[in-house]
Amino acid sequence: MVKYLRFMSVYLFALATVSGILLGGAWMWLGFAVIYAVMILGDEFLGDYFEEPGYEHPRLLNSLLYFTLPTLFLLGLAMAWMAGSGDLFGLGAWVQANLGVDLFARREATMAWHWLGGILSSGITFAALGTNVGHELTHRTTDRGAMVTGRWLLAVTFDAEFSIEHVYGHHRRLATTADPASARRGEHFYAFLRRSLVGQTRSAFALENQRLQTLGHGTWSLHNRYLRGWLMSAAIVGAFAFAGGASAVIVFVLSALAGRSVLEAVNYFEHYGLIREPGQPVEPRHSWNSNKRLSNVVLFNLARHSHHHAEGDAQFWQLRSYRDAPTLPYGYLTCMLLVYLVPGWYRNRMSPLLLEWDRRYASAGERRLAEAANRASGVPALQLAAQGH
């Protein structure tokens, strides 16, 4: 039973975020603080898990994914209620009657600057429940229900187009210079962030346009999944405007952008500096893998990334550990914090791992490309190694 229930842990984090936002004031930091503290310490002390259990009831695991949508709705409601005025859906009266907490007083006591915590908490929660599960679901391209749910989950962070770019762009161009979502050697996180955001949206638009042309539809039609994705996000913004006015829209948009930046931080460290010859098969060595117990349990095995890219249609519960694949030095939230706060340090931290990758994993062709990439990286440790050849 535990092997099923553990995948519910991400909902505990969502609960922390929702209650923190409703409690207002400094409590708004609750979700953010709990998520980072528990994940970083947990990955440090709970170590790895390599188990690959069979699951007799995959449907149970599958249904866990779909609770993210109502949970995010609840989070959105909490945000709009606290940022707006009045008593949206009678939430304030209900909480007062059933839980004895005076949300009106809490809202009164919440200053604009407290919302920094609220936005960071919501951002990371959007990413964990929305982006992460949206990713899992939109890989199921023939399952209509999964696609619709997944695209709404992604639309929360203005990224429904991820369902196009990720599957038909990123997976195909992985670890080559043509991929906007694969970080190059020496590339600083904030440089990558810009390149990735611009590159992915361009690529999604181009891919969708090409598909429409193939099918004989025009760009400006409702067949356009790229444009429909933006309409979905616009609808969410509209709902916030309706529910809580301008302040709710501001809070939501900033949270969505924070959530989107989490995705890009994860994109960054999942493939940083790895190299594949265009046209050669995608192998486990083209992703940074992690078997950290908590990262995987909370993120539905996302950290088992080597298998995900080598076999894109495997469900999260089927992902194997690939313990011999190139491995991240830390768990997901630890890497994320380092990438955000000390991107230069993180880049240097990865240099010896990249050089080991060149020696241990790279094919002959990749080694040649890697040498050129090391030389051009601007990172002294990598350049020094390239001179040694």
Add this chain to the structure above:
Amino acid sequence: MEPFGWEFDVHAGQTILQAALAQGLPWPSRCRVGSCTTCRCRLIEGDVRALTDTSYVLSREQLEQRYVLACQSQPKGRVRVHLDRMKATLATDANGQAATTVD
């Protein structure tokens, strides 16, 4: 390896490519996630369940000619497909016909 007339079983949940590679057949493939189109083949008989939307990667002509991606196709019943070429390392321009059988 004789490139023509391959006949093999595809288990439930398996793609044509997975089954072919499990047989050790030199079916051309690269990305295996439905993007690079290296494994494309033409449906002659029968139908498949496509795991990804091939209109992102195949041209209109190819779709009209019933090209599918072996790595993204689960046969619905017995299918016959035409493979334009074998794995590049073995032969470059052989024209062959491969038959797949499904239980």
